[in-house]
Structures are given as C-alpha cells and as structure tokens.
Amino acid sequence: MGDFMKEDFPIFSREINGRPLVYLDNAATTQKPACVIDAMSEYYSSSNANVHRAVHTLAGEATEGYEECRKLLKSRYNCDFAVITSGTTEAINLAARAWGEYNLKAGDAVVLTEMEHHSDIVPWQMLAERIAVELRFVPVEEGKLDMDALEVALEGAKLVCVVHTSNVLGVRNPVEEIIAMSKKVGARVLIDAAQAVPHELIDFKELGADFLAFSAHKMCGPTGIGALLISEDAFSEMEPFMGGGDMIETVTLEGSTYQSNEHKFEAGTPRIAEGFGWAAALEWISGIDLESHHSRLLKIARGVSTQLSERGMTVYSTLNPQDAAVVSFTHPTIHPEDFARLLDAQGIAVRTGHHCAQPLMDKLGVNGTIRASFYLYNDDSDAEIFLAGIDRVLEAMT
Amino acid sequence: MGDFMKEDFPIFSREINGRPLVYLDNAATTQKPACVIDAMSEYYSSSNANVHRAVHTLAGEATEGYEECRKLLKSRYNCDFAVITSGTTEAINLAARAWGEYNLKAGDAVVLTEMEHHSDIVPWQMLAERIAVELRFVPVEEGKLDMDALEVALEGAKLVCVVHTSNVLGVRNPVEEIIAMSKKVGARVLIDAAQAVPHELIDFKELGADFLAFSAHKMCGPTGIGALLISEDAFSEMEPFMGGGDMIETVTLEGSTYQSNEHKFEAGTPRIAEGFGWAAALEWISGIDLESHHSRLLKIARGVSTQLSERGMTVYSTLNPQDAAVVSFTHPTIHPEDFARLLDAQGIAVRTGHHCAQPLMDKLGVNGTIRASFYLYNDDSDAEIFLAGIDRVLEAMT
Amino acid sequence: MTWPASIQEIIEEFQEIEDQFERLEVLMDFSSEVDELPVEDWNESNLVRGCQSIAHIEVEIRDETVWMKAAADAKMVQGLQGILSIAVNGSPPQSVLELTPAFAEEAGILVSLTPSRSNGFRTMFDMVQNRVKEAIK
C-alpha cells in the first residue's frame, strides 16, 4: 500500500548514502506527491500574478486558485472561516494577538498542557507578559493528560489551548471531552491540530472548538502555508493582527477600516503559489482513506515499538488505538544524535532532540528522544529496514 | 534584450485570449525564470525536510539551502541581520511590533509619507491605537515628497518610515537625504524597498537605514517570502514578535529564553522551499546588469508616457532619471476597469485601482489609475503592442 | 439547461463572437438596456457590495412582475446589468427565482462565475434574487 503510493512521490527515487531513502521524519514534515509539486510549477509557469482586485486574466486565475484553497479547507473541515497563515505557529500567534489581546484581561486564566509544542506555549507566555493573563498547565502523567487536573484548571478559565495529537508521543488527546468540559465553563478553545489533520478528518463544527490551527507541510502540502479555522462567535470577536495590503476596506491618513471576511487577517500579498499547492494536496488527500491507513500505520508502529523495547530501548509512545504512528524512544547509553547519524548512514531519516516540546522532555526526564514517525507512504518494508538499521547500530555501539 | 530574456520565463509561451502575453503588471508581482521554478521543484523532489537541529541528510540539505538564502541576502545587500518573513508586509509589521512596541512610547512621533503603500501605513496606525504614538504624514506635491515639510515633521521624531520607490508612480524618493536628515535628529529609519530592490542594488550599510523591507515575489522570486534587513543597533533593541518553534533557546513552564540571532524572529517552520526559490532568484538576478536595464526600461516608459499624453490621457508618473519604469494614468471618460479588460482581451496585463495607496489616490484626486509597470523581460515590442492596444480601446470607446 | 427565450438569444449572440475584444464591446452595448437608476437615488441600500467599480441595483415588483433599475460607473458592469435586466424585467418573481447565473458562463460572457472572476455579475445576480425574495415575502 505504502509502497505503491511511493511512486507518487518523486523523492523516493532518491538514494541517501547509497541506500534508498526510508523517511521516518513525517511528524517534522511530510513528503510531497508529484501533483502538489506540479501544481506550483504550473502556477508559476502559466498563471502567476498577484491576486484580488484582479482585472486581467492571470490575476483572475491566480485569485481563483488561491481562493479555491480556502474553499477546499472550508468544505473539507466544515467551517465558515478559514484564515490562511504561514503555518500552525503563525495561526496560534494570530489567535493570541487578534483574539487573545482583545478578549482577555489581566488575571484571566488560560489553560495549556505540558504536552504542548512550543508554538502553543510561547505565544501565550508572550501574551502573559503583555497583559498578565494567568497560564495554567495541565500535567501529563504516563503519556496522558491528567483529566482531573484539567477539571480543576478549568475553573474560571477563559481560553483552553490543547494539542490534539502530540508530535512527540503521537498521543491523541480526548479533545471532544476537553472541548465539552471547556464549553461548560464558557471558555473558548483552541486546538493545535498540526499533527491531527494529517491523520484524521476533522469536522470543525461538530468538534465545537473555536480555533483549529494546522500546517500544509505536515499533510503533503507545501511549506509556508497553513490555516486557522475559526468559529463564527470567535471570528466576530477578533481585531486585525497585521496591517497592510488587501486587509483594508478604506485607508485615510486619519485611520483605516477593515474587510469583514477572512481577508481582514491576511495582510499583504498572500501565499499564492502555496495556495495552489495546498489545494492540490487537499484534493489528493481527499482521495485517501485516512482511517484505513491509520490502522495500518499504527500496527506498523506498534510492531516497531515492541521490537525496540525488546532490544533494550525505552519507548515513550503509548500507541493507543487513536494515537498517531509515532515512536519516540531512547537508548540507555547511545546518544540520540549518534544513533540518528548511524541510521542516516543507512538511508534512514529520523528526528532527534526535544522536538520543540521541552516541557514534555523535562516531564519525561530526558534531554531528547529519537523519533520515528510514519505516514501514508511508509510500509512494512520501511519498518524492517529501520529495525535492521537499529540492529546494525546496536552491534556497532555495544 | 527583454525579448531574449523572455525565453528564461516559461509563462511567456502562454497566450491570453489568443494573443501572446504582454505582462505589464510587474509592480504587483514579477514573473519567475525557469531556474527559480525548478529550484523549488527540485527541493521538493529531492531534499524536502524540516530544517534546523538537523541530523539526517535531507534535513541537512534543507537547512543549508534555506540558510543559503539568508547568506545571499546578507552578501548582496551588505547587512549583518536578515530576518526572513513572508513578505514586505510582514516585515514592516515585524518592525512595528518587535521594535516599535518596545522602543516607542505614547506621544513619540513617527514620520510617514502620503506616498506610502498601505503596508507601511496600517501597521503604524495599529501601533498608534495600541500605544498612542503620533503619526505625522509628509505631504506629496506634484509627485514628490515635500522635503521642507519633512524637515518640520522630523522635529523630535523617533522613527521615520518612507517608501524608497512608489508602487503607484515609480517615483524614487531621495532616501539618502531623508536618512541623513533623520539620523541628524536621532530617529531610526525604515525603508519600504518593495519596489526598490527589483530595480537597483542597495548597499544597506552604506544607505544607513535601520530597517529595509522587501518581498521576493517582486524580484523574480517566489510568493510567501521576503525579508527585513536590520542594522546592528536596531537589532539589539528588538524583542520577539511571534513565538514558537525554533526561535527559542529554552522553554519551561515558567518562561522562555530566545535565540540571539535572526531565528529569534522566525517562529515556526520557515518558508523552506521558498528559501530555495529565492536563493535561485538572487543568484539569477546577480547576473543581471540592473542599471543598464533600468535606463532601457525608463526610456520605454517615457516613450509610452508621451504617447499616452498625446492620446489625451493624464499621466501621473514623472519618470525622472532614478524613477522606476511605472506609468500610472487615467482617461478622462473611460473607466479604468473597462480599459484594463479591453487590454486584457488583447493579451495585455495591466493593473487598475488604488494600488493599495488610497491616501496617494486621494491626493491625486482619483479613485484609481491604470498602471503599466515594466520589468527586465519587457521590451520595445511590448510597448508597441501596448500602445496599439490602447488605440484599439480608444477607437472602440470614443 | 434551457433558458428563457430572451436569454437564449443573448447566449447565441455571444457564442457567435470569437474575439474577446468584440465580446466585451457587445457586452458594453448592453449597458443601454438598463433602466438607469439616477445618481441621486444611489445609496447604501442599493449599492452592490464586493464589486470593484461602483454599481447600484434597485428591484421592485410592479404588477406582479419584477423590474430592476441599475447603474454602474464601469460600462462593462452596466452591460452585465443590462443583460440581467433583460433576463428579469417583466418576468414573474417565481421565474426570476428559478434562474441560475450559469448562462453567463455558457455564453462565454464570463470565463468563470467565481466571485473573483465574474466582474460582479455573480454578486449582482444574487442581489436581484435576494431582493425579489424579500419583496414577495
């Protein structure tokens, strides 16, 4: 299945150190199918123009293609407002500035978790410095959010920010329950879905969150583009984040008025080619049965995890039924960096380090882990090569 | 010259309404040479990975390529700090937040001009709303900044923000003089160089500004990427703008510390493919003699301007020796939109409207203009087709 | 899809044209088909929103048939209003509500009906139908 799919991805004809590429760094970024790469080349080769207020043909095509990306986002994820950003990080910063700054005041509580990616911690710490909101971190115990602690933290909370699926552990949090609990106390909810949308189809309205942030590059789309989906209620509470370009209605020396739709939050020339590329990725992925791939990949990851444990590694991922196929592990003596370079020497790409989640590392009591993360095009043979690669490392190092 | 160059740009094999494309909307965005398009496809097809803290081969190549873009920016423009943004607009917003918010206080004067693009007005209006700085607009008289008024406005000013070259008129402001005057009163200076870098090579240190903002897409590079060049002094006064990803040194639940180099201002997965594309564009453009093209294009623009005036059009561009080859005009009775669509019917792309410079439109006393802007690949034959196209419009409409 | 005769005629007229410039000329000719809304009646409530040029449309039901008055500063936009006028003026509200804007694409008057490429046509078409709906409520 994965093997068959590899044909769609030009990069898999690449060799690394004389070996066929085994790419297991998907939680960092995924590879791109030819249709996505071609959509962007095609745009630059035949429709390139700046968008909006467009009268000439190219500008019309560019606008149509860019807005098609938004249309696809809205229909795929069932939402009314999709602001296009440069990625998850900008999406969360946008929420913190455009919503947080205007709807929170000193002393208001914002609930986060210890499992968050830096991109869902630092913007709120910066907000706390500016307007003195109180940050409450829900602890992680044995790879899971402490739901009792969440219950307590929610008291009087105005905003809850939770990672849907952890990029370090693959843990999928019970976001439905968390959102229900948060809504009960009247809090707005932001979900960091960077690692979620690649693995499952989310119905934004049904989920009931106010903000959903994710990046195209983690779901076979291009770099430099992402989105913040916003509920109608939250949208109506937001003020502009960045100024300039087409986000205005009128500009005079005395002051400006803003557009009322998503453009209000998209200052400057947008990511046009990236919009074409992401639209192609969204179309491509709509033809994929994510659910069946999910169980296939989870099975592979579990197999790998068992094998790693048997070889003396500590595995931090729990790989519960809804978790993503991410295996984070350490070896008792081999430094993660040495480990990863010796795997790379065999054509195997994994990530090491703190994965932009230092608080979680602190909780796990490690400086970093080695992370193998699987995606659509990975297959059993990748897992076999990976394990054989591990064995060679162990042989050499112990 | 332009004709020969067209071969490098795949889009010029495109026909619009049965006519070869004559692209005169370069001030909005320029076309891309094949080497730029290919650099991005190549990246996605063979080196795609997330950057920084990279141990595996692809990640190393991706990081190297992305950082190569920064290196080229620093050497081409002679500067020590080049922060990569999504474009001019984000660059200016970054300056307003990361520098402005921390170095200006209520009542401090910020000097702008009536010639600014919205992207160099709205961020400052938004800053004024947040921290009550005073905005002083230097008037434009007959297509030129009123330098006496500037002198007056500079009194006690803390920051001066000026467009280097106007996107509406092509007017190149005497930025050297403006910077010297501003420095005399101890003000920091931001130059909006979106329309400048495509046309002339800027030596940032020699120029002496503190901030220089521009976009890749207006100089044959990709969409979704741009830069803010920053002087050492200004850089040392800045605090982070967006949080998350690799801009941190350490993150704990109690607080975070930040990187000390440009990464401090680049939160989240950066524009990696775009970095590869822009690097290719910077290399490509370094082989171009901008100066000789500038005089060639200015000559074409002047010829066009004369012809338009003779046909009863009002031309707003002055086309002085250093101005960019931009011809903004209106017809006494034909609506700009009708005009532009009738040109488009003949394969000619021009822009109409307020060009994101409503205050300048107000000053010119028009709602919008028709703008023909010329770039490297344009040639005499484009000008001839354009004028013939104009004639056909006039014939049909009058 | 079959269209009312008046529209069918327009479709055929446009389909015969091969040159885009000529097509736009014919489009502009339709601007004279508009029952012009005098400038002094232009106001916020009859302003067409999201249109690049200034355009106004007023719709009323006279003797149980729809009647629109319109005006635009750009001649092509008024041309589109003219075509729209032919399509709706004098028709019973119900048949106006049954119309779809697709004929403009079919005739090649517009390349596409997406908001960014329909030159305001889609917006104006929707506005007319909405006003008719409100009027017969």
Place this chain on the structure above:
Amino acid sequence: MTWPASIQEIIEEFQEIEDQFERLEVLMDFSSEVDELPVEDWNESNLVRGCQSIAHIEVEIRDETVWMKAAADAKMVQGLQGILSIAVNGSPPQSVLELTPAFAEEAGILVSLTPSRSNGFRTMFDMVQNRVKEAIK
C-alpha cells in the same frame, strides 16, 4: 592544499572508506584520541555554543605548543574533537592558526562545513583557533 602529516594520514584513512556507516564508526574511534576534560571542569566558558550535543573544549599553551582537552556527550562529536586534537596538540600556535578546517570535507568526514551540516566541527575548529589567538596575544 597540503596538510601536516598527521592530518594527511587521517585524510587518507577516511578516503579509503566507502561506506558511510563505517566512516562514522572510524570517526567515533577517534573519540579516544581526546585528552578528556573531566566533567567537573565543564563550565560556561569552555562550552561549545551552537552545538546540538553537549561539548566542551579547553585550550592551553604548554611549552610553546598548543594543547586541547575536550569532551562531548555524543561520541561522533568527541570523535571530531579527537581528530582536532591530533591536528593541533603539540603544534606551535602559529601552525594551528594556519590550519583550515577544509580537510574534514576533503576527507569526507563531513559532507559540508556549513554550520548546519558540520555537526559542530566548524564551531569547534573556530573556537580552538580563537582560544589560541587569545592565549598568544
């Protein structure tokens, strides 16, 4: 470019290796060439900045020759330190300052000397030269 004999030998040793895995194994073997800086002497001033793993280097001039002590938690980084030690230990300061890090690329120890791909080597090399410069000032 010609290199000191000790380095030339290392270059040749590496150039004979075809398999990247083996090359890294040999690199790690060089970690034993380091005069190890004891953990208790690790401090801010001998920390190698901008390196992903933890690495420390101390440089001193003994009897008018350079001597470095070093340590790293990743074995490959310490291997690079070992190679660096062979290149500099016992050499007069002037010849250390004349060295360039290019041999690491030439030998295929590193694919590239750019900071992002040199695994800290470039940084460590520069640090050693800077410390030597300071010491002889």
